Amino acid sequence: DAGVTQSPTHLIKTRGQQVTLRCSPKSGHDTVSWYQQALGQGPQFIFQYYEEEERQRGNFPDRFSGHQFPNYSSELNVNALLLGDSALYLCASSVQGSNTGELFFGEGSRLTVL
């Protein structure tokens, strides 16, 4: 049973560029969340997708956008990259309506903005 998979694992961009990160949820999961983990900090919630719609959003600007596909996979897009966007981006999946609240995380995509 494959867990949460993310791609790419590492990437380097320059300021002003755009980036797309991809995530496939754990088998049987229908909800995907994205978190940003800056160096030395805990993960910060970006947004969550369920039934191909953004359901919740954290305190991130509109430069951060996402998408969920019919197969439950998801993309995170960041436009007009800033140096401060350098971070580990984590995808987490879960089952909608689960009362346990447990999230399953991927290995992350490490973005470096130069």
Place this chain on the structure above:
Amino acid sequence: AQSVAQPEDQVNVAEGNPLTVKCTYSVSGNPYLFWYVQYPNRGLQFLLKYITGDNLVKGSYGFEAEFNKSQTSFHLKKPSALVSDSALYFCAVRDRLSGGYNKLIFGAGTRLAVHP
């Protein structure tokens, strides 16, 4: 506002000794609490959770955590530390304002260093 605090940036312990990683929370109502571990250049791995019931929760790799409602704490413990336990540990609480959606609020993390 809901939040989680991990008061120690780093905890150092000798192999074989008991370890405690501290966490306090601030949330209205009954909390859902979690511990995750992160090894270098890896994602987060689930260790254990408290939803309801027994205040002592047992999880993966011999870890356990004690929920204390009066002290609003959820400290992570292990009776005998291993060098392989060295990692970054995160406490998290489920955002009760997220409705039916599982949104977690994380602490800043505590680095555990177990010395041989």
